Amino acid sequence: FLHPAWHETWLRHFGEGVAPVFLACRDGDELVGVAALEIAGDTARQLGDHHVCDYAGPLALPGREAEVAAGVLEWLTEDLTSHLVLWGLQEDAAVVGAFAEAAGAWGWELEATQEAIAPAAKLPGDFETFVAGLSKKDRHELRRKLRNLEAAGEVEFESVSEPGAIEARFDLFLQMMRRSREDKDEFLTPRMEAFFRDLGRTMGAQGLARLNTLLLDGAPVAMIFCFENEGTTFLYNSGYEPALAPLAVGLLSKAHAISDAIARGKRVFDFLRGEEDYKRRLGGVEARVLTLRLAQRRD
Numbered sequence: 001f002l003h004p005a006w007h008e009t010w011l012r013h014f015g016e017g018v019a020p021v022f023l024a025c026r027d028g029d030e031l032v033g034v035a036a037l038e039i040a041g042d043t044a045r046q047l048g049d050h051h052v053c054d055y056a057g058p059l060a061l062p063g064r065e066a067e068v069a070a071g072v073l074e075w076l077t078e079d080l081t082s083h084l085v086l087w088g089l090q091e092d093a094a095v096v097g098a099f100a101e102a103a104g105a106w107g108w109e110l111e112a113t114q115e116a117i118a119p120a121a122k123l124p125g126d127f128e129t130f131v132a133g134l135s136k137k138d139r140h141e142l143r144r145k146l147r148n149l150e151a152a153g154e155v156e157f158e159s160v161s162e163p164g165a166i167e168a169r170f171d172l173f174l175q176m177m178r179r180s181r182e183d184k185d186e187f188l189t190p191r192m193e194a195f196f197r198d199l200g201r202t203m204g205a206q207g208l209a210r211l212n213t214l215l216l217d218g219a220p221v222a223m224i225f226c227f228e229n230e231g232t233t234f235l236y237n238s239g240y241e242p243a244l245a246p247l248a249v250g251l252l253s254k255a256h257a258i259s260d261a262i263a264r265g266k267r268v269f270d271f272l273r274g275e276e277d278y279k280r281r282l283g284g285v286e287a288r289v290l291t292l293r294l295a296q297r298r299d
Contacts, residue, residue: 033068056088119284176239
């Protein structure tokens with residue numbers, strides 16, 4: 001969500017009337033951090049939209065967060081921009097503490113509020129160890145559901161990351177999203193659908209997107225659109241065939257995606273925003289997403 005390709009895609013579809021400002025924080029010739037903002041009046045706000053961007057916030061090299069936070073507030077002070085809203089910050093992100101420290105040093109007030117919950121599961125070295133780490137009830141239920149699906153037919157799991165392969169399957173993914181839940185059908189307006197398609201192309205071209213398909217007897221029954229970095233898989237959105245809900249194909253597609261992520265060496269499976277119960281049943285541990293609101297003190 002912090003990659004330049006993401007910001008470019010978001011601006012293409014939702015950037016009308018937005019005045020983006022990209023700050024580069026440097027130590028000599030070394031780039032140590034960046035901040036993507038939009039400024040309206042006396043307020044700077046993290047660029048983007050929490051409805052489609054689960055995480056946001058300035059980026060900094062490890063150990064340089066304090067310098068980046070101070071640099072951002074210094075620039076805003078000189079620009080006479082007296083308010084800053086940073087949304088989408090993971091609670092344990094180093095920039096949270098860095099901005100708290102910089103606010104005190106630069107005479108800014110800071111308020112932190114909870115914006116959302118985003119569960120995530122730590123991944124061990126193999127899927128059986130992952131399943132064994134679930135609660136007794138969840139472990140039993142997952143294994144039972146997996147057996148039931150296997151008894152219903154031949155189960156396959158397909159995972160593609162090549163941009164052409166993602167695009168070839170994207171129509172079916174969007175159809176499955178619409179069919180799986182009424183609110184998802186309402187969410188996929190023509191503009192949102194175009195944004196999703198563009199994300200598949202642009203993030204796929206960067207090697208950051210993956211489209212997963214659970215198949216039963218060769219027929220797709222559930223699909224998951226994910227993003228990835230070196231160590232984490234992020235579950236962005238999903239859909240399934242409602243007629244096969246009794247076989248729990250929605251839940252089991254996520255279980256297979258976790259197994260696939262483990263096999264490819266990922267260390268975290270991030271379910272992103274939302275407190276749906278299936279996330280807990282698949283080992284998700286709640287983590288807070290914060291908004292920081294900063295304002296210059298008026299003495």
